[in-house]
Amino acid sequence: MYKKLHLRLTILFTGMSAAILVIMSLSYLYMSEKDLKDNYFLSFQSKINDFTATLEQQNTLSWDWLKKTAARQNFTLTFYDNETPLSYNQLMLSKTELELTSEVIDYAMEVILPELENGSTYSAAHKEFFWDSKENGHFYASVLKIRKNAGTLTGIILLSLESYTNQITRQRMRFLLLNIIGIGVLFFVSYFFTGKLLTPVIEARQKQNAFIAAASHELRTPIAVICSAASAAKAANGPKQERFFHIIEKESLMLSTLTDDLLLLNRADSGRLILNIESVELDTLLLNCYESFEPLVREHKQTLQVLLPKGTIPCCRCDKERICQVLSILISNAVSYGKSGGYIKLELSYSQSVFWITVEDNGIGIADKDKPYIFDRFYRVDESRSEKEHFGLGLCIAKEIIETHGGSINLADNPEGGTRFFLLLKAV
Ligand code: ADP
Numbered sequence: 001m002y003k004k005l006h007l008r009l010t011i012l013f014t015g016m017s018a019a020i021l022v023i024m025s026l027s028y029l030y031m032s033e034k035d036l037k038d039n040y041f042l043s044f045q046s047k048i049n050d051f052t053a054t055l056e057q058q059n060t061l062s063w064d065w066l067k068k069t070a071a072r073q074n075f076t077l078t079f080y081d082n083e084t085p086l087s088y089n090q091l092m093l094s095k096t097e098l099e100l101t102s103e104v105i106d107y108a109m110e111v112i113l114p115e116l117e118n119g120s121t122y123s124a125a126h127k128e129f130f131w132d133s134k135e136n137g138h139f140y141a142s143v144l145k146i147r148k149n150a151g152t153l154t155g156i157i158l159l160s161l162e163s164y165t166n167q168i169t170r171q172r173m174r175f176l177l178l179n180i181i182g183i184g185v186l187f188f189v190s191y192f193f194t195g196k197l198l199t200p201v202i203e204a205r206q207k208q209n210a211f212i213a214a215a216s217h218e219l220r221t222p223i224a225v226i227c228s229a230a231s232a233a234k235a236a237n238g239p240k241q242e243r244f245f246h247i248i249e250k251e252s253l254m255l256s257t258l259t260d261d262l263l264l265l266n267r268a269d270s271g272r273l274i275l276n277i278e279s280v281e282l283d284t285l286l287l288n289c290y291e292s293f294e295p296l297v298r299e300h301k302q303t304l305q306v307l308l309p310k311g312t313i314p315c316c317r318c319d320k321e322r323i324c325q326v327l328s329i330l331i332s333n334a335v336s337y338g339k340s341g342g343y344i345k346l347e348l349s350y351s352q353s354v355f356w357i358t359v360e361d362n363g364i365g366i367a368d369k370d371k372p373y374i375f376d377r378f379y380r381v382d383e384s385r386s387e388k389e390h391f392g393l394g395l396c397i398a399k400e401i402i403e404t405h406g407g408s409i410n411l412a413d414n415p416e417g418g419t420r421f422f423l424l425l426k427a428v
Contacts, residue, residue, distance in 0.1 A: 002202050006194055013190035018183045025175050033168055040164050044140045045128050047073055048157060052144050056124050061153070063088055076101065076158040082151050100136045101156050104143075107131075108156060112143040123147045137162060214378035215262055218391050222251040222258070261393045265377065268400035275322060275404060279315035282323075282355055282425075283308045286346050289327045293335070301340045304331075307347040316355050316425055322401045323425075326409075329394040330359040330421050336390065338363035338418070353427040362418035371411065375399045 051069065058065070061079070066088065070077045076093065078101040079086040089098065116125045126144035133139065138161040146153045226248050233244035267273045290306045297304040327346070334344040338361045347358040366374060366381065373379045378392040395409075402409045407425040414420045 002198060002205075006191070006198055009194040009198070010187065010191045013194060014183065014187045017186045017190070018179075021182050021186070022179060025179055029172065029175055032171070036164070036168070040161075041128070041130075041140060044142070044159055047159075048126055048128060048142045048144065051075075051157070052124050052126055052146070055144075055153075055155075056146055061086075061088075063092075067092065074159060074163075076160075078105070078156040080105075080154040083154070096136060097158075100133055100139075100158065103133055104131055104139075104141050104156050104158065108141075108143040108154075113145065113154070116143065116145050131158070138165065211265075211377055214392075215258075218258055218378070219255065222255045225251045226255075258391055258393075261391065261397055264397055265393070265400065268404065273400065273404050275319040277317055277319055280318050280320045280323065282316050282348055282357070283313065285320060285323060286327070286348050286357070289324065289331060290346065293328075293331045297331075297335055297344060300335050300338070302335065302338050303343045305343065305345045307345065309349055313348075313350045313355075314427055316427055318405055318425055319401075322405075326398040326401050326423065327357070327359065329398045333394060334359060334361035334363065334419075337361070342418070350427070355423075355425040355427060357423040357425070358420055359423075360414050360418065360420040362414055362416050365413060365418050366411065374411065375409075 124146045128142045131139040131141040140159045142157040144155045229244045229247040342362045345360040349356045370381045380392040410422045
């Protein structure tokens with residue numbers, strides 16, 4: 001599924017970038033071709049100006065000079081003396097060139113020459129234009145007229161645009177090649193970046209799948225127990241039946257706790273974990289926790305101590321119920337993973353608008369290899385050592401609650417053995 005999405009996104013990004021690249025290249029190409037064409041025409045016009053000026057100065061037309069100029073400038077020259085073709089034309093031009101000039105002279109006679117005659121009072125006049133010969137290609141053409149003595153010399157000058165066309169074709173091919181390479185590079189770059197873009201989505205999806213699998217696994221056990229106890233209860237009676245009902249009740253309570261935990265995590269994930277923020281005296285809160293847990297701690301043959309700062313401390317802006325829930329998780333863990341005869345210490349301190357709450361035990365401790373995963377969902381160090389109602393969700397719920405408060409939760413080894421959890425809460 002993600003492979004397809006990855007490819008689709010790559011194609012989408014490449015397509016969009018390629019479209020921009022192609023549009024920009026075409027615009028550049030259009031402008032550069034237009035410039036090239038204008039320059040080519042201007043340079044042709046300036047060559048014709050020079051050519052006409054030199055021609056005007058000559059009393060007798062030098063064939064040798066004409067031949068050399070035609071070769072140097074790549075011109076095809078044809079001349080008419082009072083509308084009679086010069087023998088130069090027949091001698092110097094090929095059959096194709098003669099055909100071509102006869103095409104142009106027809107047009108020149110009809111359109112250009114009348115214009116030159118009407119418009120020009122000078123002894124020499126010329127006009128340049130583009131000539132598209134169906135059979136011989138594209139040309140720039142110039143028709144010039146020089147009045148000399150009693151006669152008139154008419155010339156047709158043609159410059160083949162073959163080299164210009166070749167230059168344009170080469171430029172277009174270079175652009176095409178560059179665009180193909182560019183699109184190829186864009187494809188690989190897009191593939192790489194969309195891959196990077198999708199990584200967190202894929203990871204989130206994998207985490208969600210793992211979460212659902214683990215949640216289903218945890219839900220299955222109590223449901224199976226409830227089902228079998230219910231069917232056994234139907235067949236039993238008296239105290240036996242009573243025992244089955246007790247099992248159903250206990251497992252249902254566990255299911256209820258588990259679903260509450262799952263709902264809380266779901267709310268935290270979707271940013272819907274609403275806190276009921278109020279001013280809370282944390283020392284009183286710790287004492288309340290002490291009172292609630294003392295009997296359980298005693299039952300486990302452990303001791304519970306509370307250490308509070310001397311003097312008065314400011315109130316903390318937090319959700320009393322949720323902070324109580326976090327402390328319950330930590331104390332209940334300390335009881336479960338503590339040792340008989342061990343101690344649990346709750347300590348509150350305050351400095352520079354920060355509250356620190358420490359929950360310390362001298363129990364089995366947490367190995368370094370497990371520490372990075374201890375806040376992961378459904379993570380239990382040793383499942384066989386965990387009690388049935390421990391789903392591996394306590395610490396991640398504590399983390400979500402504390403982080404929603406803008407605080408942090410960390411752990412360290414207790415130098416006397418066991419674990420020390422630190423909660424940081426901001427005073428404001
Ligand atoms: P659980 O509901 O299983 O206790 P938690 O998320 O609260 O889940 O804890 C995750 C795991 O971290 C526990 O299974 C346990 O192995 C370990 N752990 C948590 N607190 C302590 C502690 N105080 N001492 C030793 N191990 C602990």
